[in-house]
Amino acid sequence: MTATPALDHVPATDVDPFGTDVLLDPLPFHRWLRDAGPVVRLTRYDVVASGRYDVVRDALVNWQDLRSGAGVGLADFHTEAPWRPPSLLLEADPPQHDAPRRVLAKVLGPRALRxxxxxxxxxxxALVDRVLARGPEFDAVTALSETFPLRVFPDAVGLPEAGRENLLPYGDLLFNAFGPRNALLEDKLPRLGELSAWVNAQCARDALAPHGFGADIWAAADRGDITHDQAPLVVRSLLSAGVDTTVNGLSAVLHAVATHPRQWARLRAEPDLARVAFDEAVRWESPVQTFFRTTARDTELGGVRVPAGRKVLLFLGAANRDPRHWGADADDLDLGRDPSGHVGFGMGLHQCVGQHVARLEAESVLRALAARVTTVAPAGPPRRRPNNTMRSWASLPLRVTPA
Structure with missing residues (x-):
């Protein structure tokens, strides 16, 4: 019987996956990562990593051995204090994770979305009509991708109008904090106290409208489904992840259809493909690029024995383009593909509980746009906003032809 190989027998690299060059264009590194082997050592941070679909998916599902409670970023909460109270959904494992997850899943369930x-x-x-009234060229990030979620989602949560401009910089800070303390994070830290205080204040019962997702979470605390101490942290989970992922997901799908005119024509002909288009764009672009796990015990990962207490970096973006799973056309955007197995929203116990909300927002925008314009094309070079975790956009100039 052959012994399971140890870490010192796997490929290693000193490439910094959080370097600006890789963040702006991760695809070459992702190809190397997948081809190097099922598991790779990143010596710069002394972590284990994988970009292969089967390994990443198995690791996401195996919460018993690969835990989230030590943090889903590079920092290990077992050895260093987190910069904020950990998320009860993203950074907790059963049983602490279970009740908040059940509450939020019900709050964001099919009845609410209907x-x-x-x-x-x-x-x-109405938003698309206003944008088109200003002319056929616009920046999709500021005109659509940011504007729509920043209006409808905080409304649904029950946030007041004042201060909503803080949500995006807070999310940018949060997702940068999952990586190393590099220049990207250092640049955001001066606003840490201000942004955290604002977000925390919005999670209080008296700050929220009497009807909405936030009020429903507090009502769950009144019923005893969660504690009153947990309620504001569950609301914070909505505000932490409910905007940025949708903003960048919307940008991803708009970039995708603008650069694939045949796929846009197909969507216009079949508007019911709007959700498939969004999921295929999330697979193709992967707005959330990476998350960490921590081994709870000696664990076999991709045929390699990983010791207990090691950080494991899962490259969701690389897994979502792995030709071993998706086929030789993994780098192509195709609305004829079934993208339902993608890991862009995670997988298993910690799969994004708000993914159906994001899909509904994206479907709303895509259907409105498809009904009003015949073509969508780039109007200039797009510009990325580097982030340690998110594949984010700063600018996405588009030109459309009104129907």
């Missing part, structure tokens, strides 16, 4: 569908469709139509 009540929002018609309203969000009307809001998206």
């Amino acid at each position: 009540s929002l569908r018609e309203r969000w469709a009307a809001d998206a139509a």
Whole structure:
């Protein structure tokens, strides 16, 4: 019987996956990572990594051995204090994770989304009409991707109008904090106290509207489904991850259809493909690029024995383009593909509980746009906003032809 190989027998690299060059263009590194082997050592940070779909998916599902409670970033909460109270959903394992997850899954469930569908469709139509009235060229990031989620999602949560401009810089800081303390994070830290204080204040019961996702979470605390101490942290989970991922997911799908005119024509001909288009864009672009796990015990990962207490960096973006799973056309955007197995929203116990909200927002915008324009094309070079975790956009100039 052959012994499971140890870490010192796997490929290693000193490439910094959080370096600006890799963050701006991660695809060459992702190809090397997948081809190097199922598991690779990143010597710069002394972590284990994988970019292969089967390994990443198995690791996400195996919460018993690969834990989130030590943090889903580079920092190990077992040895260093977190910069904020950990998320009860993202940075907790059962049993601490279970009750908050059940509450949020119910709050964001099908009944709630049915009540929002018609309203969000009307809001998206009105927004697209306003954008088109200003002319055929616009920046999709500022005109659509940021504007729509920053209006409809805080409304649904029950946030007041004042201060919503803080949500995006807070999210940018949060997702940078999952990486190393590099220049990207250092540049955001001066606003840490201000942004954290604002977000925490919005999570209080009296700051929220009497009807909305936030009020529903506090009502769950009144019923005893979660504690009153947990309620503001569950609301914070909505505000932490409910905007940035959708903003960048919307940008991803708009960039995708603008650079793939045949796929846009297909979407216009079949508007019911809007959700498939969003999921295929999330697979193709992977707005959330990476998350960490920590081994709870000696664990076999990709046929390699990883000792207990090691950080494991899972490259969701690399897994979502792994030809071993998706085929030789993994780098192609194809609305005829079934993208449902992608790991862009995670997988298993910690899979994004708000993914259906993001899909509904994206579907609303795509349907409104498809009904009003015949072509979508780049109007200039796009510009990325480097972030340690997110594949983010600063600018996405588009030119459309009104129908």
